[in-house]
Amino acid sequence: MEGSDRTVYRFSAPLLDGHTVALEQFRAQVLLIVNTASQCGFTPQYTGLEQLYRTYKDLGFAVLAFPSNQFGRQEPGSAAEIGAFCETNYRITFPVFAKIDVNGDNAHPLYCFLKQARPGILGAFGSGAIRWNFTKFLIDRQGQVVRRFAPSTNPRSLAPTIEELLQPP
Numbered sequence: 001m002e003g004s005d006r007t008v009y010r011f012s013a014p015l016l017d018g019h020t021v022a023l024e025q026f027r028a029q030v031l032l033i034v035n036t037a038s039q040c041g042f043t044p045q046y047t048g049l050e051q052l053y054r055t056y057k058d059l060g061f062a063v064l065a066f067p068s069n070q071f072g073r074q075e076p077g078s079a080a081e082i083g084a085f086c087e088t089n090y091r092i093t094f095p096v097f098a099k100i101d102v103n104g105d106n107a108h109p110l111y112c113f114l115k116q117a118r119p120g121i122l123g124a125f126g127s128g129a130i131r132w133n134f135t136k137f138l139i140d141r142q143g144q145v146v147r148r149f150a151p152s153t154n155p156r157s158l159a160p161t162i163e164e165l166l167q168p169p
Helices: 045-059 079-090 109-117 155-166
Strands: 012-014 020-022 030-036 061-067 136-139 145-149
Touching (some): 109 145, 145 155
Parallel strands (some): 030 061
Antiparallel strands (some): 030 136
């Protein structure tokens, strides 16, 4: 892969409203990409994700949420239901994309890329599969995947790493 082929900028995905967004629009920002679900034990992490977003968005940081129903069918709702849930319960202001698959034959190409870049704790032996909702990928200002965090990782604990990536070169 050459240049932007090794970055998240080559991908696009539809938001909940159906409008397709090119990740290119987030160029030069630090990104936290998270697969989410509305009925998961980790769903309260939306609070911490929103707090991170509000704290750092003016410094060039964004959270990108990708709902998925692949784990325990914990995201069964329609796009409208997911949007209403996020707004009503967590006052989410960061982008929430349309529901996708993160594993398997129908996995979104972005997630294929993320898993290849940071395969997780089992490395190549574990196929890089996403194991549960709220797996987090941290992307630097150059669009490179720099870290992968487990679903149980509290979003607030990511603040020092985000701050480091937000520092000017």
